Amino acid sequence: MKFWGIRLVSILVAIGACFALQGLTGHWSDYAQRIVVLIGLYVTLAVSLNLINGITGQFSIGHAAFYQVGAYTAGYLTLTYFNSPRVQGMLHGLPANSRLTIWLLLMIIVGALAAALAGLLVGLPSLRLKGDYLAIVTLGFGEIIRIIVQNQQALGGSYGMNVTPKYESIAVIWLLAIVCIACCRNLLKTAHGLPFLSVREDEVAGQAMGVNVTRTKVTAFLIGSAFAGAAGALLAHFEGFITPATFGMDVSFIILTMVVLGGTGSITGSVIAAALLTYLPEYLRGFKGADGNALSLSGANVVAWMVGVALAVGLLRWVMQKHIESKGKRLGFYVGAIVAGAVGRIVGNLVFAHIAPLQDKQIPIDQVRMVIFAVVLIVIMLLRPQGIFAHHEFSWSLVRRLFKREEVPHTAVSV
Amino acid sequence: MTTALHLVAGLDFNTLPQQLVNGLLLGAIYALIALGYTMVYGVLKLINFAHGEVYMLGGYVALFVSYYLGFRPDKVGPTHSSIWNLLIMLVACMVICSLVGVAIERFAYRPMRSHSRIASLITAIGVSLLLQYGGALFLPNSPPPSISELVNPYHGQSKDFTLVAPPASLKATVDSLKPASDLAAANYKSWLDSHPGADTYNLPKDGDALKHAAQDAKGKYEDAQHKLDTGGVRLIIQTGQAVMLISTIVLMGALTYMVLFTKRGRAMRAVSHDFDSASLMGVNVNSIVLFTFILGSSLAGAGAMMTATFLGTPLTTFYGLVPGVKAFTAAVLGGIGNIPGAVLGGLLMGMAENLVVWAGYSNYRDAIAFVVLIIVLLFRPGGLLGSSKVEKV
Numbered sequence: 001m002k003f004w005g006i007r008l009v010s011i012l013v014a015i016g017a018c019f020a021l022q023g024l025t026g027h028w029s030d031y032a033q034r035i036v037v038l039i040g041l042y043v044t045l046a047v048s049l050n051l052i053n054g055i056t057g058q059f060s061i062g063h064a065a066f067y068q069v070g071a072y073t074a075g076y077l078t079l080t081y082f083n084s085p086r087v088q089g090m091l092h093g094l095p096a097n098s099r100l101t102i103w104l105l106l107m108i109i110v111g112a113l114a115a116a117l118a119g120l121l122v123g124l125p126s127l128r129l130k131g132d133y134l135a136i137v138t139l140g141f142g143e144i145i146r147i148i149v150q151n152q153q154a155l156g157g158s159y160g161m162n163v164t165p166k167y168e169s170i171a172v173i174w175l176l177a178i179v180c181i182a183c184c185r186n187l188l189k190t191a192h193g194l195p196f197l198s199v200r201e202d203e204v205a206g207q208a209m210g211v212n213v214t215r216t217k218v219t220a221f222l223i224g225s226a227f228a229g230a231a232g233a234l235l236a237h238f239e240g241f242i243t244p245a246t247f248g249m250d251v252s253f254i255i256l257t258m259v260v261l262g263g264t265g266s267i268t269g270s271v272i273a274a275a276l277l278t279y280l281p282e283y284l285r286g287f288k289g290a291d292g293n294a295l296s297l298s299g300a301n302v303v304a305w306m307v308g309v310a311l312a313v314g315l316l317r318w319v320m321q322k323h324i325e326s327k328g329k330r331l332g333f334y335v336g337a338i339v340a341g342a343v344g345r346i347v348g349n350l351v352f353a354h355i356a357p358l359q360d361k362q363i364p365i366d367q368v369r370m371v372i373f374a375v376v377l378i379v380i381m382l383l384r385p386q387g388i389f390a391h392h393e394f395s396w397s398l399v400r401r402l403f404k405r406e407e408v409p410h411t412a413v414s415v
Numbered sequence: 416m417t418t419a420l421h422l423v424a425g426l427d428f429n430t431l432p433q434q435l436v437n438g439l440l441l442g443a444i445y446a447l448i449a450l451g452y453t454m455v456y457g458v459l460k461l462i463n464f465a466h467g468e469v470y471m472l473g474g475y476v477a478l479f480v481s482y483y484l485g486f487r488p489d490k491v492g493p494t495h496s497s498i499w500n501l502l503i504m505l506v507a508c509m510v511i512c513s514l515v516g517v518a519i520e521r522f523a524y525r526p527m528r529s530h531s532r533i534a535s536l537i538t539a540i541g542v543s544l545l546l547q548y549g550g551a552l553f554l555p556n557s558p559p560p561s562i563s564e565l566v567n568p569y570h571g572q573s574k575d576f577t578l579v580a581p582p583a584s585l586k587a588t589v590d591s592l593k594p595a596s597d598l599a600a601a602n603y604k605s606w607l608d609s610h611p612g613a614d615t616y617n618l619p620k621d622g623d624a625l626k627h628a629a630q631d632a633k634g635k636y637e638d639a640q641h642k643l644d645t646g647g648v649r650l651i652i653q654t655g656q657a658v659m660l661i662s663t664i665v666l667m668g669a670l671t672y673m674v675l676f677t678k679r680g681r682a683m684r685a686v687s688h689d690f691d692s693a694s695l696m697g698v699n700v701n702s703i704v705l706f707t708f709i710l711g712s713s714l715a716g717a718g719a720m721m722t723a724t725f726l727g728t729p730l731t732t733f734y735g736l737v738p739g740v741k742a743f744t745a746a747v748l749g750g751i752g753n754i755p756g757a758v759l760g761g762l763l764m765g766m767a768e769n770l771v772v773w774a775g776y777s778n779y780r781d782a783i784a785f786v787v788l789i790i791v792l793l794f795r796p797g798g799l800l801g802s803s804k805v806e807k808v
């Protein structure tokens with residue numbers, strides 16, 4: 001009884017949180033709302049890729065393909081059939097807004113099914129391929145889908161497709177994200193998830209213990225791609241405009257980065273990394289210079305920053321490799337390394353300012369943001385290769401441990 | 416069935432040899448880049464995503480060296496080039512690219528070696544993004560510069576081979592139509608000469624008839640001439656591209672010699688066979704990894720210099736993205752870690768791409784690489800020449 005009570009309350013809280021978010025962001029600008037929506041979509045994408053990559057250990061780097069399949073399937077169906085007399089006849093008698101809602105829910109399911117079918121197509125060869133071979137096949141599959149869509153005039157070709165009517169709802173997008181998180185989390189917490197972990201840890205041993213490796217891998221691909229497809233369907237209806245360029249290789253890489261940055265296998269990590277990596281570039285875009293226009297840096301400044309970061313990272317790594325027992329001493333060394341980096345940046349700025357071609361070059365902050373993205377990626381990998389959360393999950397017992405210093409038993413599957 | 420017939424009917428088999436040769440030239444460059452991927456993978460088991468960016472930097476080095484040699488777009492420089500200029504560019508590209516490769520290995524990949532492979536892979540993606548976007552801040556990329564064609568001493572030269580002569584009847588038709596065409600043109604011209612000041616767009620009746628007769632005869636003659644030109648099987652090879660192919664073969668030969676017959680090459684093969692055991696046997700693993708990066712990156716630099724110079728492609732900082740991905744696909748196709756496999760894969764990939772263009776599906780030329788890859792991997796999971804091991808307890 002208590003179990004069902006907690007379940008019911010958490011489901012209600014989740015739904016409530018989504019609508020609260022919608023209410024909270026209701027008066028925000030379109031731009032800010034779009035960022036909230038993108039974070040929701042990327043959370044879904046990262047968590048679903050985490051199921052394939054982090055939890056099942058199948059190295060897939062073509063997740064944007066499933067996103068695209070979902071988006072284009074849903075977009076095309078809406079464009080072609082929503083206003084047809086038959087569909088309108090079936091939805092007859094409902095208020096106009098709920099007609100669209102019901103249709104959207106249908107489209108989410110259809111998008112998910114189409115993407116799951118694509119996932120099955122990729123999952124089947126994955127039975128024979130491993131590691132890097134699988135990686136390049138998934139990458140190639142993503143490119144093939146993108147190029148095929150680009151050459152279909154019915155889908156708008158490379159110009160893209162206008163999806164009407166639009167459906168702009170933050171709540172639905174975040175609900176999908178929460179459903180995705182809940183699915184993966186529950187899968188991991190129950191016995192159904194153990195086969196996935198065993199495939200990641202040791203396929204042969206898992207097979208010997210009676211795990212159906214084939215079925216597990218294909219299931220992982222099916223579930224992961226279905227969620228990506230559903231996210232795609234929502235994207236198509238939120239933006240109202242999709243082009244093949246929205247689903248390029250770089251998107252796949254960004255999703256993969258989110259998974260790895262958060263810590264492969266950690267759902268919490270994927271969620272937080274997805275939010276950070278979606279917000280960070282937009283945050284950088286917002287910087288203003290002294291004259292009120294977008295900030296631009298001098299070339300010397302950018303080079304000095306790079307020197308400073310390189311110095312700090314190098315020193316931090318050097319300190320990490322030394323086994324310093326005392327906690328305070330170690331902290332001191334860390335602070336020292338960061339201070340050295342800052343000094344390096346200031347000195348570098350003074351030195352490089354004398355180099356005319358560097359000093360005269362003005363670089364708008366807009367161009368620098370992808371560089372910062374790359375640098376963050378490299379720095380995190382150099383300093384914490386297991387990702388921010390490693391394989392840990394957020395849990396109340398973890399919070400208790402932090403505050404009460406309570407001993408909590410470690411388990412293989414994080415609680 | 417009808418579609419199949421239609422497909423075959425749409426193909427022009429007379430241009431097939433030309434497309435195959437083009438495929439060979441393109442494939443040789445893919446092979447050159449793929450060698451870098453495959454060697455690094457063989458030694459470190461790491462997909463060096465930044466390899467395409469090393470290739471891109473090679474293109475820029477060639478551009479700057481050509482500026483230094485005087486071939487600047489904004490100044491009038493030398494009008495003639497020599498093979499020495501090309502050699503200087505080639506050597507500069509190879510040296511600087513290998514330095515870049517060594518720096519990437521030393522500062523990004525070596526610290527990651529003790530960590531999981533996916534962490535190294537993400538680092539590689541990070542380095543690749545850093546070079547693409549960081550390079551865009553400092554390197555000239557808008558408008559995309561391209562190397563002056565004057566640097567290429569073989570610019571505009573080509574060799575024309577006739578493999579199959581066109582049918583004699585076509586030649587006879589052309590010969591028979593030529594006098595009529597000439598005669599009609601001469602008649603019209605003499606009429607014009609006798610009527611000075613006539614408006615050629617508004618002629619009197621007799622002049623108009625002569626004009627049309629001349630145009631018709633000329634049209635028939637040119638039509639026959641065109642049929643004659645495309646009737647046979649011809650092969651046009653630009654001298655620059657031939658030089659490119661020969662240099663590629665020489666470089667590959669040098670690589671094969673180094674890998675098979677030198678001490679370092681043997682050490683490299685040992686490391687690629689078993690990293691840990693090789694280090695126990697006294698191989699200096701770090702220096703061998705650096706050596707691998709030097710070889711791979713200098714080949715990429717040479718490839719970039721040749722494509723940028725002989726093909727004249729405009730440079731941006733994303734210049735290496737597509738060739739990089741395709742070359743990596745080629746390496747996997749041939750069996751990653753396998754040196755002859757990379758060459759075979761590269762050539763196949765280049766051929767496949769040009770065959771798709773030949774068949775009239777040029778929109779799909781970027782997709783064919785992956786289609787071939789997936790089909791091959793379904794039947795041979797370890798690539799064409801690679802071996803896939805079944806894992807046992």
